[in-house]
Amino acid sequence: MKLSKMLESIGIDTSLNKDFEVKALAPLESALENEVSYIDQNKYLSSLKESKAGAVLIKEKDVTHVPSHMQSIVVPNPHLAFAKLSAFFAKDEFAYPTAEKNQIQIGENTTIMPNVFLGNNVKIGKNCTLMPGVVISDNVNIGDGCKIFPNVVIYRDTHIGSNVFIHAGTIIGSDGFGYAHNEKGEHVKIQHNGKVVIENDVEIGANNTIDRAVFGETRIKKGSKIDNLVQIGHNCTIGEHTLLVSQVGLAGSTSTGRNVVMGGQAGTGGHIHIGDFTQIAGRGAVGKNLPPNTKWGGHPLMELDEWMKFFVTLRRMVKKKSE
Amino acid sequence: MKLSKMLESIGIDTSLNKDFEVKALAPLESALENEVSYIDQNKYLSSLKESKAGAVLIKEKDVTHVPSHMQSIVVPNPHLAFAKLSAFFAKDEFAYPTAEKNQIQIGENTTIMPNVFLGNNVKIGKNCTLMPGVVISDNVNIGDGCKIFPNVVIYRDTHIGSNVFIHAGTIIGSDGFGYAHNEKGEHVKIQHNGKVVIENDVEIGANNTIDRAVFGETRIKKGSKIDNLVQIGHNCTIGEHTLLVSQVGLAGSTSTGRNVVMGGQAGTGGHIHIGDFTQIAGRGAVGKNLPPNTKWGGHPLMELDEWMKFFVTLRRMVKKKSE
Amino acid sequence: MKLSKMLESIGIDTSLNKDFEVKALAPLESALENEVSYIDQNKYLSSLKESKAGAVLIKEKDVTHVPSHMQSIVVPNPHLAFAKLSAFFAKDEFAYPTAEKNQIQIGENTTIMPNVFLGNNVKIGKNCTLMPGVVISDNVNIGDGCKIFPNVVIYRDTHIGSNVFIHAGTIIGSDGFGYAHNEKGEHVKIQHNGKVVIENDVEIGANNTIDRAVFGETRIKKGSKIDNLVQIGHNCTIGEHTLLVSQVGLAGSTSTGRNVVMGGQAGTGGHIHIGDFTQIAGRGAVGKNLPPNTKWGGHPLMELDEWMKFFVTLRRMVKKKSE
Numbered sequence: 030m031k032l033s034k035m036l037e038s039i040g041i042d043t044s045l046n047k048d049f050e051v052k053a054l055a056p057l058e059s060a061l062e063n064e065v066s067y068i069d070q071n072k073y074l075s076s077l078k079e080s081k082a083g084a085v086l087i088k089e090k091d092v093t094h095v096p097s098h099m100q101s102i103v104v105p106n107p108h109l110a111f112a113k114l115s116a117f118f119a120k121d122e123f124a125y126p127t128a129e130k131n132q133i134q135i136g137e138n139t140t141i142m143p144n145v146f147l148g149n150n151v152k153i154g155k156n157c158t159l160m161p162g163v164v165i166s167d168n169v170n171i172g173d174g175c176k177i178f179p180n181v182v183i184y185r186d187t188h189i190g191s192n193v194f195i196h197a198g199t200i201i202g203s204d205g206f207g208y209a210h211n212e213k214g215e216h217v218k219i220q221h222n223g224k225v226v227i228e229n230d231v232e233i234g235a236n237n238t239i240d241r242a243v244f245g246e247t248r249i250k251k252g253s254k255i256d257n258l259v260q261i262g263h264n265c266t267i268g269e270h271t272l273l274v275s276q277v278g279l280a281g282s283t284s285t286g287r288n289v290v291m292g293g294q295a296g297t298g299g300h301i302h303i304g305d306f307t308q309i310a311g312r313g314a315v316g317k318n319l320p321p322n323t324k325w326g327g328h329p330l331m332e333l334d335e336w337m338k339f340f341v342t343l344r345r346m347v348k349k350k351s352e
Numbered sequence: 353m354k355l356s357k358m359l360e361s362i363g364i365d366t367s368l369n370k371d372f373e374v375k376a377l378a379p380l381e382s383a384l385e386n387e388v389s390y391i392d393q394n395k396y397l398s399s400l401k402e403s404k405a406g407a408v409l410i411k412e413k414d415v416t417h418v419p420s421h422m423q424s425i426v427v428p429n430p431h432l433a434f435a436k437l438s439a440f441f442a443k444d445e446f447a448y449p450t451a452e453k454n455q456i457q458i459g460e461n462t463t464i465m466p467n468v469f470l471g472n473n474v475k476i477g478k479n480c481t482l483m484p485g486v487v488i489s490d491n492v493n494i495g496d497g498c499k500i501f502p503n504v505v506i507y508r509d510t511h512i513g514s515n516v517f518i519h520a521g522t523i524i525g526s527d528g529f530g531y532a533h534n535e536k537g538e539h540v541k542i543q544h545n546g547k548v549v550i551e552n553d554v555e556i557g558a559n560n561t562i563d564r565a566v567f568g569e570t571r572i573k574k575g576s577k578i579d580n581l582v583q584i585g586h587n588c589t590i591g592e593h594t595l596l597v598s599q600v601g602l603a604g605s606t607s608t609g610r611n612v613v614m615g616g617q618a619g620t621g622g623h624i625h626i627g628d629f630t631q632i633a634g635r636g637a638v639g640k641n642l643p644p645n646t647k648w649g650g651h652p653l654m655e656l657d658e659w660m661k662f663f664v665t666l667r668r669m670v671k672k673k674s675e
Numbered sequence: 676m677k678l679s680k681m682l683e684s685i686g687i688d689t690s691l692n693k694d695f696e697v698k699a700l701a702p703l704e705s706a707l708e709n710e711v712s713y714i715d716q717n718k719y720l721s722s723l724k725e726s727k728a729g730a731v732l733i734k735e736k737d738v739t740h741v742p743s744h745m746q747s748i749v750v751p752n753p754h755l756a757f758a759k760l761s762a763f764f765a766k767d768e769f770a771y772p773t774a775e776k777n778q779i780q781i782g783e784n785t786t787i788m789p790n791v792f793l794g795n796n797v798k799i800g801k802n803c804t805l806m807p808g809v810v811i812s813d814n815v816n817i818g819d820g821c822k823i824f825p826n827v828v829i830y831r832d833t834h835i836g837s838n839v840f841i842h843a844g845t846i847i848g849s850d851g852f853g854y855a856h857n858e859k860g861e862h863v864k865i866q867h868n869g870k871v872v873i874e875n876d877v878e879i880g881a882n883n884t885i886d887r888a889v890f891g892e893t894r895i896k897k898g899s900k901i902d903n904l905v906q907i908g909h910n911c912t913i914g915e916h917t918l919l920v921s922q923v924g925l926a927g928s929t930s931t932g933r934n935v936v937m938g939g940q941a942g943t944g945g946h947i948h949i950g951d952f953t954q955i956a957g958r959g960a961v962g963k964n965l966p967p968n969t970k971w972g973g974h975p976l977m978e979l980d981e982w983m984k985f986f987v988t989l990r991r992m993v994k995k996k997s998e
Contacts (some may be wrong), residue, residue: 121481122481122483122499122501123465123481123483125463125465126463126465140771140772142769142771142772142792143792144467144485144790144792144808146465146466146467146484146485146502158767158768158769160768160769160810161792161810162467162485162503162790162792162808162810162826162828164483164484164485164502164503164520166502176768178768178828178849179792179810179812179828180485180503180521180808180810180826180828180844182485182501182502182503182520182521182558184520196846196849196850197810197828197830197846197849198503198521198559198826198828198844198846198882198884200519200520200521200558200559200580203501203519203520203557203558203580204519204555204557206557206577206579206580206597206598208577208595214593214610214611215553215575215593216575216577216593216595218555230861232864234849234850234852234884234886235828235846235849235884235886236521236559236581236844236846236882236883236884236904237559238521238557238558238559238580238581238598240557240558240580252861252862254852254854254862256852256906257846257849257852257884257886257906258559258581258882258884258904258906258924260579260580260581260598260599260616262598270860270861270862272854272862274852274926275852275884275906275908275924275926276599276906276922276924276942278581278598278599278616278617280597280598280616280634287860288860293906293924293926293942294617294924294940294942296599296616296617296634296635298634311926311942311944311960312942312960312974314634314635327974328635328650328651328974329663331667335667338670338674339666339667339670340975342670342673342674343666343670343985343989344977344981344985346669346670346673346992347984347985347988347989347992350988350992351984351988444804445804445806445822445824446788446804446806448786448788449786449788467790467808469788469789469790469807469808469825485790485808485826487806487807487808487825487826487843489825503808503826503844505808505824505825505826505843505844505881507843521826521844521882523842523843523844523881523882523903526824526842526843526880526881526903527842527880529880529900529902529903529920529921531900531918537916537933537934538876538898538916539898539900539916539918541878559844559882559904560882561844561880561881561882561903561904561921563880563881563903581882581904583902583903583904583921583922583939585921599922601904601921601922601939601940603920603921603939603957617940619922619939619940619957619958621957637957637958651958651973651974652986654990658990661993661997662989662990662993665993665996665997666989666993669992669993669996
């Protein structure tokens with residue numbers, strides 16, 4: 030659809046110097062010339078110059094920062110306009126039942142047990158087992174030697190490597206939790222058209238949830254192991270050989286280096302990086318970037334050494350006070 | 353069944369002035385004259401007067417508060433007697449296989465994918481998709497334009513509005529966690545015969561659990577959005593346009609106003625109200641009613657301003673002490 | 676397989692005084708003479724003497740502690756060697772499709788609803804209901820009067836008593852989270868060949884995860900009640916009539932006495948015992964053994980009395996400081 034037509038249908042009345050067929054929405058850093066992006070925070074203004082985006086949704090006050098090759102679309106709430114545009118790119122979870130006859134490829138010695146549902150264009154390697162109740166959506170690719178335990182659900186476009194085990198009830202690729210908000214306080218869904226990539230030798234426990242990316246991908250790197258009931262938000266990257274213990278929660282766009290360990294019930298805010306080999310004690314609440322090779326715990330988070338002594342001293346102080 | 357017969361079968365030996373066919377158990381405030389209620393806390397004694405309940409389970413010391421139109425049933429542990437009576441009203445999850453031939457209504461342009469199970473007396477609107485592995489129990493009502501993702505389970509009597517999305521693995525309407533305790537420390541199940549109501553435009557993420565009410569309903573109001581792995585206890589009410597981020601846990605009978613935001617891993621005690629537009633930071637532990645338009649965080653909970661400074665000051669104090 | 680052959684295939688070059696057909700791996704305290712064990716912590720050295728194990732993986736420095744009836748296998752990292760050996764004993768989740776014709780026994784008046792999958796050698800008692808989407812793996816034994824709600828998954832070898840209710844989406848018997856680590860920082864899976872035992876009158880809510888033991892069993896004792904989204908790690912023992920509220924997490928080898936109560940989002944470290952009748956407030960973080968008949972809360976954990984006053988005093992101190 031042409032940009033002008035899209036804008037018209039979401040009620041944005043603007044005159045364009047440049048109209049084009051919009052191929053996708055994308056973040057500034059990766060957008061191409063037939064793609065549309067948005068900006069609503071001052072700190073990203075400097076990235077406008079390098080962006081190849083064909084058009085950008087932007088506030089009036091910032092419009093002078095837009096380079097000449099890019100069409101500005103002035104709106105009061107760029108994030109909201111972006112969410113509304115995302116509806117044009119929403120895909121159904123399954124093409125079923127109007128699909129191109131289930132183009133499924135299954136490798137040698139792979140067992141598909143009863144009550145498994147495979148979507149269109151699914152490709153599964155050799156020596157895999159898909160156990161009862163597994164649901165695989167469209168365009169999913171699974172490598173060799175994988176075990177997909179009962180009632181696992183894998184949403185569309187997910188890419189899974191070899192020797193991956195996914196335990197019962199885990200959900201891979203559900204929509205990320207992303208909404209824009211209008212002036213009435215209503216939440217407008219941002220369509221998540223990215224995907225999840227799981228590399229080789231990953232094991233994922235039971236009843237986890239791993240959301241797909243809004244753009245691009247959520248990625249679990251080679252050799253990482255995830256316990257049960259863990260939440261991994263959209264656009265997270267889990268580094269190689271990382272361990273996430275039960276009930277850990279990672280907010281959107283968290284990334285970890287390699288061999289990170291997070292203890293049970295630990296959590297992070299969004300857009301945070303945890304350095305290689307860094308360890309978070311159980312229940313640790315990570316609210317900022319952490320350097321490599323360090324140890325942390327508590328809420329608020331402290332270096333583990335400080336945390337271990339902190340409450341000991343406090344309890345002594347309180348006891349004295351109460352005497 | 354007659355009240356006298358019910359009491360006899362649970363071993364309560366009492367003489368009644370008034371016997372009647374018991375239609376249901378109910379809380380004092382909504383009980384009708386053919387219903388039975390109970391009371392075991394002083395603070396509710398004043399509501400006896402206005403109640404229309406036909407009979408009330410009550411401790412001997414409180415019996416003088418019972419109005420003349422109501423039959424008192426004196427027992428040492430009213431809550432336990434109530435739990436035992438609730439067994440008479442337990443319903444099976446499915447009437448299957450002795451059912452009245454699956455009275456199912458499905459609207460135009462609704463897709464029911466393979467391996468979906470529909471119970472008796474299920475009604476589904478237009479333009480819905482029920483994806484593989486979905487299980488819908490008896491007497492469930494779903495509006496138009498809903499997407500029910502794979503392996504979602506919806507227990508009996510649930511009522512779902514229009515344009516509701518429920519992501520994979522979420523369980524709607526499971527029994528609330530409610531037991532009475534006998535003198536041997538055993539737990540006696542309180543049958544949960546209430547339901548869950550989900551209003552229009554709600555989106556619910558993956559692997560959530562939303563329990564049905566003991567009586568009445570658990571309700572998620574219009575436009576609210578719930579992330580993954582969230583627990584909503586029995587008899588909660590979530591106000592309009594509220595956001596619950598991943599791993600939030602709400603104990604029974606929590607209610608929120610409209611446009612409340614609760615960050616990841618936040619939780620509440622039971623019977624608490626959070627006012628309109630109030631925000632709880634991630635991991636915030638809500639143990640009391642909160643006024644509207646305020647911000648809170650931490651455990652124990654403090655206003656966000658205090659919480660932000662509190663540990664900064666404490667760490668300074670502890671550092672000085674250790675020098 | 677002979678011990679010498681196993682060791683050779685994992686690259687351990689050693690000469691044995693005594694070779695034998697290895698029947699299983701086992702912990703020192705229960706290992707028999709045709710079984711292999713390991714030791715890598717000083718505190719367990721004293722248990723070598725009483726052990727009947729046929730052979731033990733051990734560090735060179737500790738080898739003098741090995742009694743004469745036991746073959747020592749000297750390796751730099753006994754835990755890692757043990758993990759590698761465990762691969763020889765890994766069992767497939769289902770013998771399907773090469774199985775001995777599904778030897779299934781189902782008692783009178785038991786209803787198996789559509790889309791249920793039963794593995795080989797499954798035995799189910801009388802008056803049970805298995806609801807749609809339930810998956811029962813091989814060698815599972817279920818007593819009388821059980822209700823298994825939709826989409827529950829029960830892994831192989833699980834033993835369930837009578838009058839047990841398991842709500843939708845719960846996973847029983849998934850692999851515990853146990854890995855050894857090699858010199859490259861990679862994680863080597865320890866095969867979990869133990870099982871889960873659930874005694875009579877237990878009720879388990881929705882979307883829980885209960886892991887099976889590495890050896891021996893994870894056990895939920897008679898009359899215990901578990902809410903939703905609870906994690907129970909491998910080798911835990913939950914005492915009789917214990918209550919675990921929603922989102923509680925128990926690390927591996929936690930045990931509780933009888934009538935323990937853990938509030939919502941509480942958690943424990945591994946190898947901890949909580950005494951009879953002890954109560955943990957919501958969000959309480961248990962990091963040490965707790966005596967019976969006590970009450971605790973907070974993180975770090977304090978007796979409930981101290982915890983209730985602790986922050987009150989601290990806030991007063993901080994306020995004074997800021998004035």
